[in-house]
Amino acid sequence: MFFIRELEKTITLHPSYFGPHMRDYLIHKLHDDVEGSCTGQFFIICVIDHEQISPGKIIPGRGDAEFTIHYKAIVYRPFRGETVDAVVTSVNKMGFFAEVGALQCFVSKQAIPSEIPFDETANPPQYSDGGEQVINKGAHVRMKLVGIRSDVGKMYATASIKEDYLGVL
Amino acid sequence: MIIKFPSSVRFPVTITELLKQPNDDVKRMDALLLYTYKTTVTEYPEYGVEKQVEKVLSSQFDAPISGKIAQWLVKEGTVVKDNSVPIIEIEEPCTHEVQFAGLCTVCGEDMTLTDYNSYFSNSDRATIQLAHDNTGLKVSEDEARKLENDAKRRLLRERKLSLVVDLDQTIIHATVDPTVGEWKDDPFCVNHESVKDVAAFKLDEDVSGGRGTWYYVKMRPGLKEFLQHISKLFELHIYTMGTRAYALSVKKIVDPDGSLFGERVLSRDESGSMTQKSLHRLFPVDTKMVVIIDDRGDVWKWNDNLVKVRPYDFFVGIGDINSMFLPKKQEFPAAVPAAIAKTPEKPDGMAIEEKDEEEEGLGEDAADPTKAAGSTNLSTLEQLITMGSGSDQALITDQSSQLDKAIEAQKEARPLAKKQELQDRIDEEAAAAEAAATENGVIHKDVASDGGAHKHSVLQDNDWELTSLQNHLTRVHEQFYQEYEKNLTRKDRVSQLKDSKKLPEQDGVDLTAVPDVATIMPTMKRETLSGVVLVFSGVIPQGADIFSSDIARWAQSFGAKVVETVSSKVTHLIAARSRTAKVRTAARYPNIKIVSPAWLYDSISHWRHELEEPYLIAIHPEDRNPKINGFDGGGPLLSSEDEDSDEVEEEEEDFNTAELVDTSNVPWNDVHEEFAEYFGDEDFEESDTESMRSERTEVVEIGKRKREPGENAPADLEGDTTMDESSPISSTTVPSDTGSRLAKRQRIARERAAAGSGLRDVEISIHEEDDVESGSDSLADELERELLGLDEEEVEGGGG
Numbered sequence: 001m002f003f004i005r006e007l008e009k010t011i012t013l014h015p016s017y018f019g020p021h022m023r024d025y026l027i028h029k030l031h032d033d034v035e036g037s038c039t040g041q042f043f044i045i046c047v048i049d050h051e052q053i054s055p056g057k058i059i060p061g062r063g064d065a066e067f068t069i070h071y072k073a074i075v076y077r078p079f080r081g082e083t084v085d086a087v088v089t090s091v092n093k094m095g096f097f098a099e100v101g102a103l104q105c106f107v108s109k110q111a112i113p114s115e116i117p118f119d120e121t122a123n124p125p126q127y128s129d130g131g132e133q134v135i136n137k138g139a140h141v142r143m144k145l146v147g148i149r150s151d152v153g154k155m156y157a158t159a160s161i162k163e164d165y166l167g168v169l
Numbered sequence: 170m171i172i173k174f175p176s177s178v179r180f181p182v183t184i185t186e187l188l189k190q191p192n193d194d195v196k197r198m199d200a201l202l203l204y205t206y207k208t209t210v211t212e213y214p215e216y217g218v219e220k221q222v223e224k225v226l227s228s229q230f231d232a233p234i235s236g237k238i239a240q241w242l243v244k245e246g247t248v249v250k251d252n253s254v255p256i257i258e259i260e261e262p263c264t265h266e267v268q269f270a271g272l273c274t275v276c277g278e279d280m281t282l283t284d285y286n287s288y289f290s291n292s293d294r295a296t297i298q299l300a301h302d303n304t305g306l307k308v309s310e311d312e313a314r315k316l317e318n319d320a321k322r323r324l325l326r327e328r329k330l331s332l333v334v335d336l337d338q339t340i341i342h343a344t345v346d347p348t349v350g351e352w353k354d355d356p357f358c359v360n361h362e363s364v365k366d367v368a369a370f371k372l373d374e375d376v377s378g379g380r381g382t383w384y385y386v387k388m389r390p391g392l393k394e395f396l397q398h399i400s401k402l403f404e405l406h407i408y409t410m411g412t413r414a415y416a417l418s419v420k421k422i423v424d425p426d427g428s429l430f431g432e433r434v435l436s437r438d439e440s441g442s443m444t445q446k447s448l449h450r451l452f453p454v455d456t457k458m459v460v461i462i463d464d465r466g467d468v469w470k471w472n473d474n475l476v477k478v479r480p481y482d483f484f485v486g487i488g489d490i491n492s493m494f495l496p497k498k499q500e501f502p503a504a505v506p507a508a509i510a511k512t513p514e515k516p517d518g519m520a521i522e523e524k525d526e527e528e529e530g531l532g533e534d535a536a537d538p539t540k541a542a543g544s545t546n547l548s549t550l551e552q553l554i555t556m557g558s559g560s561d562q563a564l565i566t567d568q569s570s571q572l573d574k575a576i577e578a579q580k581e582a583r584p585l586a587k588k589q590e591l592q593d594r595i596d597e598e599a600a601a602a603e604a605a606a607t608e609n610g611v612i613h614k615d616v617a618s619d620g621g622a623h624k625h626s627v628l629q630d631n632d633w634e635l636t637s638l639q640n641h642l643t644r645v646h647e648q649f650y651q652e653y654e655k656n657l658t659r660k661d662r663v664s665q666l667k668d669s670k671k672l673p674e675q676d677g678v679d680l681t682a683v684p685d686v687a688t689i690m691p692t693m694k695r696e697t698l699s700g701v702v703l704v705f706s707g708v709i710p711q712g713a714d715i716f717s718s719d720i721a722r723w724a725q726s727f728g729a730k731v732v733e734t735v736s737s738k739v740t741h742l743i744a745a746r747s748r749t750a751k752v753r754t755a756a757r758y759p760n761i762k763i764v765s766p767a768w769l770y771d772s773i774s775h776w777r778h779e780l781e782e783p784y785l786i787a788i789h790p791e792d793r794n795p796k797i798n799g800f801d802g803g804g805p806l807l808s809s810e811d812e813d814s815d816e817v818e819e820e821e822e823d824f825n826t827a828e829l830v831d832t833s834n835v836p837w838n839d840v841h842e843e844f845a846e847y848f849g850d851e852d853f854e855e856s857d858t859e860s861m862r863s864e865r866t867e868v869v870e871i872g873k874r875k876r877e878p879g880e881n882a883p884a885d886l887e888g889d890t891t892m893d894e895s896s897p898i899s900s901t902t903v904p905s906d907t908g909s910r911l912a913k914r915q916r917i918a919r920e921r922a923a924a925g926s927g928l929r930d931v932e933i934s935i936h937e938e939d940d941v942e943s944g945s946d947s948l949a950d951e952l953e954r955e956l957l958g959l960d961e962e963e964v965e966g967g968g969g
Contacts, residue, residue, distance in 0.1 A: 080277065090432060092300050093316055094267055094308065095274065106306060108267050108274035120323060123428045137432075147277020149270060156270035156305070158277050 001082060004048070005075045008068060009034060013056065015063045026053060030069055036102065040150040042077035043102045078103055078148055078157055085169065086159070088139045091125045093118050096135055098143065103157055107143060111160035113167070133168045140169040170234060170261055171242070172201075175288035176252045178230075179206045184247045185227065189238055197235045198286060201257060204228060204249075231286050236261040266312040268295040270305040297453045301406070301435045302413070310453075317454045318680055324404060324458060325653070325678045330646055330686065332403035333451065334430075335463040336411060336419050337489045338480040340396075340635075342387045343419070344487040345576050348586040349385040360589065363628035370418040382576060384415070384490075386422055387483045387630075395635040396429050402646045403460065406433040408446055410468075411491040413438040437491070448472060457685040460645060462638065464489075471722050473687035476641060479634050479774055486584050490576065585628075637775050644776075648689050656682035695728030697776050702730045702738050706752055707745035708766055720769070727773050735761065743769050747786050756788050763788060 009030055017025050027050055034044045049072040056065035078084070078100065086098035086105060095108035109118065116127045116135065126136035135141060143159040143166055150156075161167045174182070186203040189195055205227045213219045239258040243249065249256070263276035271281040271292060280291040295307040299316060308316065324330065334340060352360040353367055368388070373381040389395075396405070407430050409416045416436040424430050437443065441450060446468045448456045456474055463469060464480040482488070660682050709718045716722075721731045732739060735754040742755040742763045755761040768784035 090302055092302075092432065093320070094299060094306060097303065104270075106269035106272075106274055108269075110267070110275045120320075121327075123426070123431060125431055145277075146274075147272040147279065149272045149279050149281070151270075156272060158269055158272045158274045 001077055001079060002045070003042075003075050003077060004072055005042075006051075006070065006072050007034070007044070007075075008070050011067050011069060012059070013065045013067065015065070018065065022056075023053065026067055026069065030071060034071075034073065038102065038153055038155055040152055040155065042075040043155070045074045045076050045101070047071050047073045076101055076103075078145055078155065080145055080148055082145050083142060083166070084145060084159075085140060085142050088135055088137055088141060091118075091127065091136055093120060093125075096127065098141060098159070100157070103155055105143070105145070105157040105159045107141075107159050107161055111146065111158075111162050113162050116167075135168055142166050142169055170236070170259055170264070171255045172233060172257045172259060173255055174230070174249060174252050177288065178252070179208055180252070181248050181250050182206045182228075184243050184245055184249065187241060187243075187245060188229075191238050191240050193238050195232045195235060195238060195259065197232055199232045200229045201232050202230050202243075204230060230256075232259065233286050233288065234259055234261055264309070265291055265294050266309045268292065268307050298439075298441070298450065299453065301433050301451070302439060304439050304441070314454045317452065321458060321680060321683065322678045325680075325683070328402075328650060330403050330649060331406060331452070331459045332399065332642065333406045333408045333448070333459060333461040333463075335446075335461075335465075336407060336409040336416065337491050338464040338482065339462055339478055340389050340392055340423065340481070341419060342389070342481050342483040342487070343490055344385050344484040344585070345382055345490060345579050346385070346484065346487065346583055346585045347383065347580055348583045348589070349484065350383055353385075359593075360628055363630055368422040370422070372412075372414050372418065382580070384418070385484075386419055388423060389481045389483075389635055390630060390632055391635045391639075392423060395639050396423065398639055399642055400429045402643060404433075405430050406435065406451060408435045408440075408451065408461075409491065410437045410440070410443075410446070410489075412436055415491070444468070445470070448474060456687065457683050458649075460642065460686055460690065462642075466719055466723060466726075471726065473691050476638070476645075476690070477723055477726075477773075478638055479632075479770060481632055481634065483628060483630060483632070484585060485588055485628065487579070490579070634774060641776050645686065645690050645693065648693060649684060649686060652684040652689060653682055656684060691726065694726055694776065697727045697778060698724065698729035698772060700740070701728070701778070702732055702740045703769070704732055704735050704739050704742050704751060704755070705744075706742055706749045706755075708743055720766075723773060724769060727776075741768075741781070744786050747788065752786070752788065 011026055011029055011033070013022070013026065013029075030050065031047050035047060037044050050069055051072065052070045054068040056067050058065050084100045084105075086100045088096050088098045089104075090097040093109070095106055095112065098105050098107060112127055112135075116129045116133055119126055119128050122128065122136075124136050126134050128134040128136075141161060143161045144163060145157050145159050147158045148155065174180075182204040183206075184202055184204050188200050188202055195201065205225050207223060207225050209221045209223050211219050212222050236259040239260045241257055242255045243257070263273060263278070265273040265275070265278070265280060267274045268280050271279060273280055273291075278291075280294075283290065292307075295309040295312070297308050297310060297313045298304055298306065299308050299313055300306045337343060349364050349367055350369060352358045352364045353369070355361055364385075364387070366388075368386045369383055370386070371381045371383050399405070407416055407420060409419075411419070413434070413436040416434050420427075420430055420434055435451060439450075440446065446463070448459055448461065448469075452459055459474050461469060461472060461475045462478055463475060464478050466475060466477045469475045480489075657679055660679060703721075703724055705715065705721070708720060709715055715731065715733055725731055735742065735751050735758070737758060737760070739755065739758070739761050742751060742761050743766050744752045744755075744763055745766055746752070752763055755763055762781045763786045764781050764784040765786055768779055768781060771784075772779040
């Protein structure tokens with residue numbers, strides 16, 4: 001699910017950047033650093049507003065300046081049981097991998113309806129019922145997140161398409 | 170799942186109460202039973218000293234997993250002795266067979282969570298990586314077996330096998346030398362013809378801001394046809410030590426529509442090891458239906474499923490750009506005839522380089538100092554890198570950066586451009602020389618100095634390994650399915666006898682009848698060189714262990730026996746150069762075929778005992794007397810170099826029982842002449858016993874320089890001259906106290922005489938005999954060397 005969230009980021013700036021464009025540089029660096037990153041809880045998609053940049057504080061002994069920026073960002077946080085749309089990235093005999101934005105998901109064979117078996121001889125490899133439903137690389141699927149695990153800076157999920165209204169779009 | 174007590178419980182324990190009944194649903198952490206255990210505790214009474222008291226304490230056991238209780242395996246009052254006793258069976262709703270990044274893919278539970286009660290780890294249930302392209306996905310052993318059996322059934326139905334294909338130097342050759350790109354773009358370049366079908370792709374470096382690296386990939390000749398044909402018989406997998414991006418890019422070149430390899434690409438990013446390749450990474454349960462093709466045997470630990478192919482070396486001197494992490498490759502000199510592109514030489518292999526000059530006639534490797542320096546750099550770097558093991562993450566990062574550096578170095582150094590420059594120079598020189606030779610013909614000169622027509626390309630593309638490889642793989646496939654059918658019919662008969670009601674397995678596929686490629690293929694390979702006993706000379710670098718060298722192991726896998734020293738049992742001497750000590754020794758055995766390494770490579774490559782004739786090395790006339798060539802008297806020359814003492818004994822027996830041979834019909838004049846020729850002494854022409862005496866003293870004189878007379882040397886010569894005096898009874902008149910050596914010598918003499926061959930050989934055999942018998946006697950050795958008049962080449966490494 002997407003949220004707008006207020007966040008805070010501390011940026012350290014080398015003295016060579018002190019000057020008239022310092023503010024631009026700080027904002028540029030903020031966008032560079034946080035957009036697309038994952039905190040382990042959510043993905044920061046887009047910085048939409050930077051409310052306040054604190055006055056810089058010189059770090060004693062180094063000359064670098066430290067700024068704290070309060071900003072608002074659109075974040076994406078997956079939840080267990082959430083239904084999401086994803087793009088299939090890789091298919092193998094154990095299931096398929098799909099990406100929900102930056103979140104990598106795996107849908108195992110047990111979580112795929114048995115009417116859609118794995119067709120190993122097909123090129124590219126795919127799950128297909130011989131008719132309309134073909135899950136191969138690049139296919140769009142709607143699935144339900146079953147489990148989510150967060151690591152430092154990373155998130156993983158497993159999902160299922162074995163329910164009504166789920167599967168190939 | 171059957172639950173046991175964790176090992177942390179104080180055994181023995183007595184079960185006092187069962188808190189749940191069968192068919193009850195339990196959650197994780199629910200109390201299952203109560204038990205008592207004995208322990209000693211220290212008590213501190215109000216007054217008095219502390220004391221140890223044995224007490225019976227009670228405790229409860231919590232369910233480590235959720236599920237439904239199937240049955241109790243203990244009763245109230247049972248005494249449990251240790252943690253091997255099963256307590257309870259709980260049926261789990263999910264057994265977490267397939268896990269992705271620490272998550273169960275079925276129930277979505279986090280497998281990495283642990284608490285006081287988790288004495289076994291859920292993530293240990295699934296440890297096998299089965300996916301080619303993802304290391305996060307793991308399955309349990311049962312699941313892996315199930316999946317693999319499914320895959321095998323499918324393969325059997327399609328009558329296919331699995332083939333694991335290596336990329337670099339096996340089916341393609343890649344380089345980052347930008348020269349190739351320039352040649353490719355320049356239609357007038359002399360190399361344009363060779364590189365015009367080289368494919369290129371660009372990979373970005375990990376570091377941001379990098380401009381990316383262009384890779385140039387040359388497909389092995391005949392690759393398209395090879396893959397097309399072989400993909401009908403095999404399911405193809407890529408297993409490379411390159412990065413994933415590299416592997417995918419190469420796959421796009423060799424298999425543009427993905428019909429051959431599909432998604433079955435395993436790269437170094439997923440391999441799990443930087444130095445080894447393991448079949449179990451792809452086929453964790455069994456490898457009965459897997460064949461590997463690779464140019465390196467060591468990374469597979471010479472697996473029985475491996476078909477080692479000759480490395481494809483199109484871009485001369487580049488080698489394998491992804492081999493940085495691997496143990497240093499053992500280089501062999503001149504694997505191929507001069508016309509074919511050559512492997513880069515080790516900078517320390519001076520002798521090898523010498524040979525190159527001779528053989529190739531171009532001398533490009535040895536003559537180029539810049540190239541030599543470059544390769545020294547590279548090899549030291551390689552050695553540094555390969556010193557450590559690949560397991561350390563920091564090391565891997567370090568190695569990666571080293572690899573980048575090496576690639577950068579290759580881009581900078583442009584070894585190919587240098588080679589071409591050198592080639593041009595040589596061509597020019599040749600042209601100049603030609604011009605000089607035909608100076609009077611002005612027109613000729615003009616044509617020659619014009620250069621264009623005479624320029625040569627450094628790149629040669631005449632490698633036909635894949636054609637023979639295709640045949641071998643087809644044969645392996647045939648053999649496998651023949652065997653399978655045989656097993657199947659036999660099984661059918663047995664099962665019909667046993668149980669007529671039993672239904673045949675679906676699709677007529679029976680996994681138990683599957684034969685093992687790892688037994689079929691080695692048997693086929695071993696037929697190739699069975700009965701061949703090899704000695705290497707000038708092939709394996711000095712100081713290296715012969716038996717662990719790649720070429721020896723390769724030859725052994727084809728049934729050849731590799732020995733260290735030349736003896737009568739040896740059938741082939743693989744010599745890189747024509748005048749090594751071993752060649753000289755072997756030249757004296759008419760049964761030993763002295764061949765160039767190309768014979769071995771071709772035999773191995775064709776899985777066929779090639780005819781030796783085209784590969785025979787020209788023996789210097791001094792090493793092999795023409796008369797000896799004519800000699801074909803029964804069987805090999807005897808020599809005490811036979812390491813097999815049994816045989817020596819046996820032969821001695823032969824001697825004892827053998828009737829004495831009349832040597833009176835031996836043309837002794839010829840013998841003397843030959844002897845004289847050998848010693849370079851004109852006086853021997855006289856050919857009477859008198860001169861023989863003088864000759865004898867002379868020889869002793871030679872010996873004196875090194876040791877006192879009266880020791881071995883005179884004794885030897887005594888034996889020799891006795892025979893020289895053309896006395897047919899010499900063998901019986903010799904005093905017996907000289908021992909078996911003498912006896913053997915006599916025997917040799919007799920056989921020699923019987924065969925009517927030259928005396929020289931007798932002489933040589935005897936000296937050799939001394940050499941070996943008095944192994945520690947270096948003087949005898951030196952004497953022999955002097956007698957044979959060997960040059961410094963004689964001192965050849967034990968490595969051969």
